[in-house]
Amino acid sequence: MTQGQSVEKILVPFKSVPDPYAGAAASTSKSVINPFDEIAIEEALQIRERGEATEIVGVTIGAPAVDEQIRAALAMGIDRAVRIDDARALDPYAVARILRALVEKESPQVVIMGKQAVDDDSNQVGQMLAGLLGWPQATFVSKIEFLENKTRARCTRETDGGLEIVAINLPAIITTDLRLNEPRYVSLPGLMKARRKPIETLTCEQLGVTVRPMTTTLSTSSPTRRAAGTRVGSVEELMAKLKQEAKVL
Amino acid sequence: MVETLVLIEHDRRQVKRPSLHAITLAQQLGGEYALLVLGHGLDEIAASLVSYGAAAVIVADDPALAEPLADRYATVIAEVARKRGTKTLLGTSSTFSKDVLPRAAALLDAPMVTDVLAIEEMDGSIAYRRPINAGSMLATVKVEGDRRVLTARATAFEAPAANVAVCPTERFLFDAASLPNGVQFISREQRASERPDLTESRVVVSGGRPLRDPETFERLVGGLADALGGAVGATRAAVDAGMAPNDYQIGQTGKVVAPELYIALGISGAIQHLAGIKDSRIIVAINKDPDAPIFQIATYGLVGDLHQIVPQLIESIRRG
Numbered sequence: 001m002t003q004g005q006s007v008e009k010i011l012v013p014f015k016s017v018p019d020p021y022a023g024a025a026a027s028t029s030k031s032v033i034n035p036f037d038e039i040a041i042e043e044a045l046q047i048r049e050r051g052e053a054t055e056i057v058g059v060t061i062g063a064p065a066v067d068e069q070i071r072a073a074l075a076m077g078i079d080r081a082v083r084i085d086d087a088r089a090l091d092p093y094a095v096a097r098i099l100r101a102l103v104e105k106e107s108p109q110v111v112i113m114g115k116q117a118v119d120d121d122s123n124q125v126g127q128m129l130a131g132l133l134g135w136p137q138a139t140f141v142s143k144i145e146f147l148e149n150k151t152r153a154r155c156t157r158e159t160d161g162g163l164e165i166v167a168i169n170l171p172a173i174i175t176t177d178l179r180l181n182e183p184r185y186v187s188l189p190g191l192m193k194a195r196r197k198p199i200e201t202l203t204c205e206q207l208g209v210t211v212r213p214m215t216t217t218l219s220t221s222s223p224t225r226r227a228a229g230t231r232v233g234s235v236e237e238l239m240a241k242l243k244q245e246a247k248v249l
Numbered sequence: 250m251v252e253t254l255v256l257i258e259h260d261r262r263q264v265k266r267p268s269l270h271a272i273t274l275a276q277q278l279g280g281e282y283a284l285l286v287l288g289h290g291l292d293e294i295a296a297s298l299v300s301y302g303a304a305a306v307i308v309a310d311d312p313a314l315a316e317p318l319a320d321r322y323a324t325v326i327a328e329v330a331r332k333r334g335t336k337t338l339l340g341t342s343s344t345f346s347k348d349v350l351p352r353a354a355a356l357l358d359a360p361m362v363t364d365v366l367a368i369e370e371m372d373g374s375i376a377y378r379r380p381i382n383a384g385s386m387l388a389t390v391k392v393e394g395d396r397r398v399l400t401a402r403a404t405a406f407e408a409p410a411a412n413v414a415v416c417p418t419e420r421f422l423f424d425a426a427s428l429p430n431g432v433q434f435i436s437r438e439q440r441a442s443e444r445p446d447l448t449e450s451r452v453v454v455s456g457g458r459p460l461r462d463p464e465t466f467e468r469l470v471g472g473l474a475d476a477l478g479g480a481v482g483a484t485r486a487a488v489d490a491g492m493a494p495n496d497y498q499i500g501q502t503g504k505v506v507a508p509e510l511y512i513a514l515g516i517s518g519a520i521q522h523l524a525g526i527k528d529s530r531i532i533v534a535i536n537k538d539p540d541a542p543i544f545q546i547a548t549y550g551l552v553g554d555l556h557q558i559v560p561q562l563i564e565s566i567r568r569g
Contacts, residue, residue, distance in 0.1 A: 018382075020382075020383065020521075036502075091360055092351070092360075092361065093354065093355070093359075093360045093361065096355060115502070116502065118382070118383065118501070119381065119382055120381055121363065121364065121380065121381055121382070121383070121501065122361070122363045123347050123351070123363055124351035124354070124361050124363060125351075126351075127319065127323075127347075127348065127349075127350075127351035127352040127355070128351045128352065128354060128355040128361075129355075130319075130320075130352055130355075131323060131351070131352035131353070131354070131355030131356050132355045134429070135431065136320055136429070136431030136432045137319050137320065137348075137352065137432070138432070139319070139344075139347070139348045140344060140348070142495070154435065157344075158344070158495040158496070159344040159345070159348075159496065160343050160344045160345065160448075160496055160504065161260065161437070161438075161496060162437065162438035162439075162440055162494060162495070162496045163437070163438040163494075163495065164434075164436070164437045164438070165435040165436045165437070166318070166432050166433060166434055166435055167432070167433045167435055168431060168432050168433075169430075169431040169432075172431065177495075177502070178485060178489070178502060179488070179489060179495065213360075214359075214360035214392055214393045214394050215360045215362065215390055215391070215392050215393075216390060216391050216392075216393075217388050217389070217390050218371065218376055218389045218390065218391055219388070219389045220381070220386050220387065220388045220389070221386070221387050221389075222385075222386060222387070223380070223384065223385075223386070223387050223527075225546075226527055226532075226546040228544065228545045228546065228547070229532075229547055229548035229549055229550065230548070230549055230550070231544070231549075231550045231551070231552065232549050232550070232551050233551075234551075235551070235558060235561045235562050235565055236565070238533065238549055238551050238562070239562075239565050239566075241549050242510070242531070242533070242549070246510070246530075246531045246548065246549075248452075248509050248510040248530075248531050249477075249510075249566070
């Protein structure tokens with residue numbers, strides 16, 4: 001690669017999820033781009049705005065209803081989008097296998113995606129995709145810098161023990177953590193422009209991939225709620241409760 | 250053949266205690282289980298694992314594994330699982346296992362279930378219960394296929410009892426030169442702390458945005474934690490504002506804790522945070538907003554100004 005050459009293509013897979021900030025009282029569930037994937041989109045945009053990438057392609061899997069979130073991603077500024085038309089309840093491994101087929105078709109140098117979807121909370125797809133492709137991975141990333149004419153990236157990872165820095169050879173998979181950036185709001189001109197941007201629809205069959213989810217959700221339930229406790233009026237009363245009633249001090 | 254392979258995590262000096270909790274899930278699943286530990290210079294760590302009822306402690310010890318790089322670790326883990334005919338590969342939920350195990354699952358062509366809370370028998374097969382939507386719902390899932398990968402929530406399974414019988418330690422031999430080389434370790438933040446580990450501590454004190462700055466956070470949250478011999482945690486907002494480092498974050502995307510005593514200072518109680526604390530035995534909330542949602546789940550709530558209450562509380566604890 002020559003000096004200053006940019007990453008040709010960044011692929012950003014994203015998921016449509018029920019709005020996690022809608023609150024339990026919301027009667028209709030509005031869908032949004034998974035917040036971690038929104039961070040991935042923002043990061044790809046910032047990389048392109050710095051002149052370090054040429055094209056950003058978004059991909060999601062779902063029924064035509066997810067086109068609304070695709071429009072939102074296009075309005076943020078990604079160049080084009082692919083919807084893989086599959087309305088089944090897929091598990092992370094099925095998603096990873098479908099995405100592998102798309103990565104092979106699109107040949108991006110970098111895949112950036114959220115570390116987890118806030119509905120399912122599995123935190124699996126990026127790592128599985130990296131494993132299937134045999135690509136390096138950097139998960140839970142809060143900072144990305146490209147090195148050596150975009151042949152490697154230096155990533156800061158948020159781990160249980162604090163921050164860790166690794167360098168990964170490209171092509172690679174990067175999963176985003178919360179503090180990577182603050183996603184931009186969609187602007188009105190962005191929305192207008194998004195209407196003219198292409199959304200390509202592909203089926204698994206067209207991608208040449210046959211997957212069947214191996215995980216099935218049998219039922220869902222509400223966890224037992226903690227009962228509200230007692231209000232205390234002073235530090236003395238709190239100390240007395242902790243010592244005599246709770247016996248934790 | 251070992252039915253279940255339990256991945257054990259360590260920090261080079263010793264085993265991370267929460268990672269032992271997955272052994273309890275292995276015991277509940279039944280059948281033989283082996284423990285697997287990867288790294289370099291593991292003699293003492295391996296020796297500390299021989300009395301947990303496993304068929305063997307399998308040790309992959311090599312300079313190439315000195316740092317927990319996902320591409321290498323997943324390759325070795327999958328190789329061990331394949332050679333041993335493992336049906337269930339299991340670890341405790343942590344950033345380490347969440348980095349490495351899904352990749353190993355893909356290499357094994359196996360589905361994975363994250364954050365298992367409990368197992369139940371259903372029509373002759375095992376179903377796994379796990380939290381979804383920031384723990385506001387529980388899902389019961391089943392998996393197909395010959396192999397599966399699981400992570401267990403440490404707070405949902407007891408620590409395993411060590412017994413007298415000692416199992417053999419086996420060195421797993423592999424070709425280090427053929428391991429992937431796509432990730433290079435550069436550095437790790439070294440922050441010496443005298444305080445107990447957040448996920449292991451009997452007492453956790455954590456703070457939210459009203460703590461304002463790192464100095465106030467340390468003086469009030471840190472000060473109260475030290476008075477109680479506890480660990481320090483934080484909300485996402487406090488970490489985002491730079492008051493506390495990322496590994497203090499508790500909640501849906503941070504750590505999950507279940508101490509005997511959890512003290513929430515200036516924490517309103519977003520469901521994303523509650524997801525990480527609601528199995529604590531006693532929750533104390535101190536907040537100036539009487540309508541903060543945290544009071545709905547707190548064992549004891551005290552409405553008032555942190556800046557006045559916390560120093561009084563520290564003083565009162567120190568007096569005994």
